[in-house]
Amino acid sequence: xxxxxxxxxxxxxxxxxxxxxxxxxxxxxxxxxxxxxxxxxxxxxxxxxxxxxxxxxxxxxxxxxxxxxxxxxxxxxxxxxxxxxxxxxxxxxxxxxxxxxxxxxxxxxxxxxxxxxxxxxxxxxxxxxxxxxxxxxxxxxxxxxxx
Numbered sequence: 083x084x085x086x087x088x089x090x091x092x093x094x095x096x097x098x099x100x101x102x103x104x105x106x107x108x109x110x111x112x113x114x115x116x117x118x119x120x121x122x123x124x125x126x127x128x129x130x131x132x133x134x135x136x137x138x139x140x141x142x143x144x145x146x147x148x149x150x151x152x153x154x155x156x157x158x159x160x161x162x163x164x165x166x167x168x169x170x171x172x173x174x175x176x177x178x179x180x181x182x183x184x185x186x187x188x189x190x191x192x193x194x195x196x197x198x199x200x201x202x203x204x205x206x207x208x209x210x211x212x213x214x215x216x217x218x219x220x221x222x223x224x225x226x227x228x229x
Contacts, residue, residue: 142192150192
């Protein structure tokens with residue numbers, strides 16, 4: 083009797099959301115750095131794009147009176163928790179997809195504002211927005227390939 087080689091997906095079933103968690107931890111760290119810098123009034127180094135101060139001090143840098151970095155800390159904390167729970171509970175898979183979809187739409191809006199309205203780029207914002215969109219695309223890939 084021969085055994086057949088079974089080719090499995092590139093990720094283990096119990097760790098499908100690990101890449102999302104890693105990206106969310108990076109984005110949370112950047113958001114936390116920006117939030118702390120904002121609350122302490124510290125200047126943020128911007129070596130790559132030279133536009134951080136312009137973007138972070140623009141009228142678009144706040145939502146409901148709070149800096150977007152504060153919202154980012156809450157959002158990425160929620161994404162990390164949802165991703166951990168999505169490995170085990172179907173409800174949180176759907177919830178995570180919804181949160182990531184809303185985050186990707188917000189990120190596209192923020193990127194559009196930077197490129198076309200403010201006409202300055204914040205390297206930290208660019209990183210966070212890119213990671214948010216990447217998490218959403220990865221989540222769609224994970225859901226598409228699930229068994």
